[in-house]
Amino acid sequence: xxxxxxxxxxxxxxxxxxxxxxxxxxxxxxxxxxxxxxxxxxxxxxxxxxxxxxxxxxxxxxxxxxxxxxxxxxxxxxxxxxxxxxxxxxxxxxxxxxxxxxxxxxxxxxxxxxxxxxxxxxxxxxxxxxxxxxxxxxxxxxxxxxxxxxxxxxxxxxxxxxxxxxxxxxxxxxxxxxxx
Numbered sequence: 001x002x003x004x005x006x007x008x009x010x011x012x013x014x015x016x017x018x019x020x021x022x023x024x025x026x027x028x029x030x031x032x033x034x035x036x037x038x039x040x041x042x043x044x045x046x047x048x049x050x051x052x053x054x055x056x057x058x059x060x061x062x063x064x065x066x067x068x069x070x071x072x073x074x075x076x077x078x079x080x081x082x083x084x085x086x087x088x089x090x091x092x093x094x095x096x097x098x099x100x101x102x103x104x105x106x107x108x109x110x111x112x113x114x115x116x117x118x119x120x121x122x123x124x125x126x127x128x129x130x131x132x133x134x135x136x137x138x139x140x141x142x143x144x145x146x147x148x149x150x151x152x153x154x155x156x157x158x159x160x161x162x163x164x165x166x167x168x169x170x171x172x173x174x175x176x177x178x179x180x
Contacts, residue, residue, distance in 0.1 A: 020091030024055035030103020110151030130179035
């Protein structure tokens with residue numbers, strides 16, 4: 001845990017015992033772009049991945065609200081580069097990485113997946129934000145920013161699994177269905 005990957009940012013890693021290299025999941029926490037950490041918001045997800053026999057990396061990134069989402073994406077790109085460059089040392093396959101994001105982390109994972117970064121073979125989006133203009137509290141955000149920051153399902157040319165609860169209070173199910 002607490003492996004620095006750039007500046008003051010760190011990630012945690014869990015690698016299953018046994019022969020490698022193995023595929024891995026890069027977990028991107030949520031927190032409405034302003035809070036959360038690699039530890040606080042994704043504990044149950046990490047437990048589930050571990051119990052299922054998967055390697056994982058939980059990544060911190062700069063928080064600055066939606067207007068600073070590009071800083072978060074820069075940090076996540078840096079984390080992917082770090083993981084891929086140290087694949088052999090970490091006993092992971094740098095060409096078989098899956099992004100898993102929840103809440104605002106799903107938004108970031110979708111944007112990152114649309115870039116088709118090297119080594120990423122798919123994405124899992126859990127309870128994400130798909131129509132940023134319809135999210136309560138974002139009414140004051142610049143419309144051009146909302147358009148630029150809106151992930152497009154059509155732009156993601158990788159396999160994507162969208163998991164969204166029907167009782168989600170932040171993003172209604174119909175928005176996730178339209179996104180798909």
